[in-house]
Amino acid sequence: MNKVNKDNFKQDSYKYGFVTDIENEKIQKGLNEEVIKLISMKKNEPQWMLDWRLAAFERLQNMSVPKWAKAEIEEIDFQDLYYYSSPKDFKEKPKSLDEVDPKLLETYEKLGIPLTEQKVLAGVAVDAVFDSVSVATTFKEKLNEIGVIFCPISEAIQKHPELVKKYIGSVIPVTDHFYATLNSAVFSDGSFVYIPKGVKCPMELSTYFRINASETGQFERTLIIADEDSYVSYLEGCTAPMRDENQLHAANVELVALDNAEIKYSTVQNWYPGDENGKGGIYNFVTKRGLCKGKNSKISWTQIETGSAITWKYPSCILRGDNSTGEFYSVAITNNHQQADTGTKMIHLGKNTKSKIISKGISAGKSSNTYRGLVSFHRKAENAKNFTQCDSLLVGSECKANTIPLTENNSNSSSIEHEATTSKISDEQLFYCMQRGLNAEEAQSLIVNGFCKEVLQKLPMEFAVEAQKLVSISLEGSVG
Amino acid sequence: MLDIKNLNVSVEDKLILKNLNLSLGKGQVHAIMGPNGSGKSTIAHTLAGKPNYDVNSGEVSFNGEDLLSKDPYERSLDGLFLAFQYPIELPGVTNASYLKQIVNAHRKSKNETPIDAGEFLKILKEKSKQLDIPMDMHSRFVNTGFSGGEKKKNEVLQMDLLDPSLIIMDETDSGLDVDALKSTAEAINKLRNSDRTFLIITHYLRLLEYIEPDFVHVFQNGSVIETGDKSLASKIDQEGYN
Ligand SMILES: Nc1ncnc2c1ncn2[C@@H]1O[C@H](COP(=O)(O)OP(=O)(O)OP(=O)(O)O)[C@@H](O)[C@H]1O
Numbered sequence: 001m002n003k004v005n006k007d008n009f010k011q012d013s014y015k016y017g018f019v020t021d022i023e024n025e026k027i028q029k030g031l032n033e034e035v036i037k038l039i040s041m042k043k044n045e046p047q048w049m050l051d052w053r054l055a056a057f058e059r060l061q062n063m064s065v066p067k068w069a070k071a072e073i074e075e076i077d078f079q080d081l082y083y084y085s086s087p088k089d090f091k092e093k094p095k096s097l098d099e100v101d102p103k104l105l106e107t108y109e110k111l112g113i114p115l116t117e118q119k120v121l122a123g124v125a126v127d128a129v130f131d132s133v134s135v136a137t138t139f140k141e142k143l144n145e146i147g148v149i150f151c152p153i154s155e156a157i158q159k160h161p162e163l164v165k166k167y168i169g170s171v172i173p174v175t176d177h178f179y180a181t182l183n184s185a186v187f188s189d190g191s192f193v194y195i196p197k198g199v200k201c202p203m204e205l206s207t208y209f210r211i212n213a214s215e216t217g218q219f220e221r222t223l224i225i226a227d228e229d230s231y232v233s234y235l236e237g238c239t240a241p242m243r244d245e246n247q248l249h250a251a252n253v254e255l256v257a258l259d260n261a262e263i264k265y266s267t268v269q270n271w272y273p274g275d276e277n278g279k280g281g282i283y284n285f286v287t288k289r290g291l292c293k294g295k296n297s298k299i300s301w302t303q304i305e306t307g308s309a310i311t312w313k314y315p316s317c318i319l320r321g322d323n324s325t326g327e328f329y330s331v332a333i334t335n336n337h338q339q340a341d342t343g344t345k346m347i348h349l350g351k352n353t354k355s356k357i358i359s360k361g362i363s364a365g366k367s368s369n370t371y372r373g374l375v376s377f378h379r380k381a382e383n384a385k386n387f388t389q390c391d392s393l394l395v396g397s398e399c400k401a402n403t404i405p406l407t408e409n410n411s412n413s414s415s416i417e418h419e420a421t422t423s424k425i426s427d428e429q430l431f432y433c434m435q436r437g438l439n440a441e442e443a444q445s446l447i448v449n450g451f452c453k454e455v456l457q458k459l460p461m462e463f464a465v466e467a468q469k470l471v472s473i474s475l476e477g478s479v480g
Numbered sequence: 481m482l483d484i485k486n487l488n489v490s491v492e493d494k495l496i497l498k499n500l501n502l503s504l505g506k507g508q509v510h511a512i513m514g515p516n517g518s519g520k521s522t523i524a525h526t527l528a529g530k531p532n533y534d535v536n537s538g539e540v541s542f543n544g545e546d547l548l549s550k551d552p553y554e555r556s557l558d559g560l561f562l563a564f565q566y567p568i569e570l571p572g573v574t575n576a577s578y579l580k581q582i583v584n585a586h587r588k589s590k591n592e593t594p595i596d597a598g599e600f601l602k603i604l605k606e607k608s609k610q611l612d613i614p615m616d617m618h619s620r621f622v623n624t625g626f627s628g629g630e631k632k633k634n635e636v637l638q639m640d641l642l643d644p645s646l647i648i649m650d651e652t653d654s655g656l657d658v659d660a661l662k663s664t665a666e667a668i669n670k671l672r673n674s675d676r677t678f679l680i681i682t683h684y685l686r687l688l689e690y691i692e693p694d695f696v697h698v699f700q701n702g703s704v705i706e707t708g709d710k711s712l713a714s715k716i717d718q719e720g721y722n
């Protein structure tokens with residue numbers, strides 16, 4: 001393939017790079033008390049929420065940007081960002097879809113997430129977050145009938161303050177680290193889920209995050225609570241326009257599972273990754289943590305990370321309840337100049353707690369892809385068990401893959417099993433497939449999808465096929 | 481249908497094929513025999529378009545078109561099939577989904593719609609049975625952990641599924657037990673027709689007793705040194721290459 005073709009090819013491959021031409025309303029640039037008060041006011045928040053934000057902001061003054069990850073990053077000027085942007089005249093969330101600006105509906109339609117009644121995906125409830133506000137939530141009433149609360153967190157703060165107050169910051173302490181604290185001070189919107197005792201949520205819940213405005217950070221905040229004996233499967237998707245600047249997405253996601261509850265949380269992260277020379281793209285600095293608070297509870301993270309210029313993300317499980325289980329299934333794909341530093345922490349506190357980590361890293365182009373993980377057994381975590389498998393696949397010879405699995409074992413009855421492999425797609429494999437009629441891209445995509453199948457299978461069925469396609473698209477232009 | 485003229489091929493700067501000439505007519509079965517290292521697999525790989533096989537000079541035409549300028553997958557879609565001497569493992573890729581995907585690649589190139597899942601399963605069952613391939617092999621990863629004989633049968637199965645017009649078999653008989661050799665040869669014989677051409681690379685007379693060749697070529701040091709009918713194979717079997 002000649003050079004010109006290849007470039008065109010690459011440009012086509014991020015099909016979510018368009019900008020919605022909609023007037024927006026921003027709070028002035030900068031990070032200060034004034035801005036935080038304005039955000040809180042825009043959202044009609046009660047005083048306790050504002051106080052909570054301001055306390056976080058105060059703590060932030062003594063904190064600095066973390067440097068732990070292996071990433072080359074341009075310094076972010078936090079005073080030069082917008083912290084709040086919403087479509088203009090968006091005073092209150094529209095009561096029905098008829099009131100939603102058609103341009104927004106069209107945007108989600110283009111992204112493959114239809115929101116209008118006739119077209120919604122059966123069995124999937126969607127909360128659509130556009131920059132700093134939630135613009136629509138589908139199937140809300142239907143879920144309400146069985147007591148499931150699924151709404152923007154800004155709404156939950158007003159309508160279910162007792163639940164929010166009890167759980168927000170209970171898994172990720174406000175002072176956890178710089179970005180978590182920043183998020184606590186300025187968070188805009190995200191989803192709130194509460195599954196009552198004994199309810200198995202009958203549909204997939206999902207949130208679709210879209211960054212549209214320029215020079216704007218998105219600070220998503222999501223809180224999911226599964227009460228005793230309940231079950232929920234939740235999925236988030238993310239995209240952003242193609243821009244030359246780097247944009248910040250710093251989310252906090254907290255999950256709480258009580259006795260015998262199970263939360264399955266899946267992510268398909270496809271933020272704009274920057275162009276093939278490494279210009280632009282999202283800085284995706286995310287804190288995700290789940291607390292298996294009750295006995296026999298289970299939290300399972302599945303992530304397909306294909307986008308963003310830089311990803312720092314370690315969805316973790318704190319296994320406090322006896323017999324609780326944490327799982328982490330990850331596919332991280334980096335191409336061109338992308339940098340991903342991702343993994344998980346499994347903190348075993350309770351007896352007979354189990355965790356399983358399956359990480360598949362695929363690096364192509366000049367990218368770098370690191371698995372960073374921690375498995376920790378507390379003194380009281382009798383008979384705790386972990387199984388970790390980290391596989392890296394290299395495409396080409398200019399990319400880097402690292403595996404940094406750390407362990408802390410203070411329990412003498414516990415066991416850790418660790419396997420790691422690094423492989424390359426061989427020319428022999430490509431030739432074999434091509435001899436059977438597959439072109440180079442198809443051959444590579446077959447092999448790569450095989451490599452990460454174990455993880456892709458963990459996604460809700462409705463999204464598995466899309467994810468497979470995404471895996472192929474993310475690597476376009478990387479075969480020689 | 482396949483014409484090889486004055487072909488010189490080197491691998492890693494070592495000249496392997498030297499002034500090779502070979503012509504295969506439509507519907508004919510040609511066998512190539514020759515000592516280890518004489519360049520038999522090299523001719524198979526060159527025809528299939530394996531990277532890093534440098535054609536220094538010479539020409540190959542396939543159905544009147546220049547073969548050597550095409551990509552490997554185009555040659556496959558044009559009807560050239562190579563059964564590998566050492567089939568490649570594809571960990572993580574289940575055999576059934578792989579087989580379906582290669583069938584669909586060929587259908588697509590003929591502007592046909594992807595094969596219906598039920599129909600594919602039916603064909604797969606039928607063809608697997610003929611080759612004594614248990615169906616559970618298809619839920620395993622392509623060639624991964626397959627025994628030597630299973631790998632070879634899987635090659636013949638793919639050959640059968642793709643309906644090629646030129647079949648090159650590189651020691652497909654090596655590693656097959658007596659019964660497997662018989663069922664494989666039967667499957668191959670069923671594929672024999674007036675439109676399909678075979679180039680069979682083998683060390684053993686046994687296979688050629690099942691699949692009778694029209695021509696036998698003796699390969700030595702990168703070119704054909706002798707051509708005859710099937711009696712030449714018997715002669716080599718008894719007397720060797722010296
Ligand atoms: N990549 C390579 N680098 C160097 N030499 C090679 C390479 N591939 C093949 N050769 C050499 O080319 C020659 C021909 O090899 P080829 O595999 O074609 O032999 P063959 O006739 O198929 O032998 P066999 O009967 O053992 O399968 C051998 O001397 C081999 O060592």
Ligand SMILES: [Mg+2]
Nearest residue numbers: 520521522565
């Ligand atoms: Mg050979």
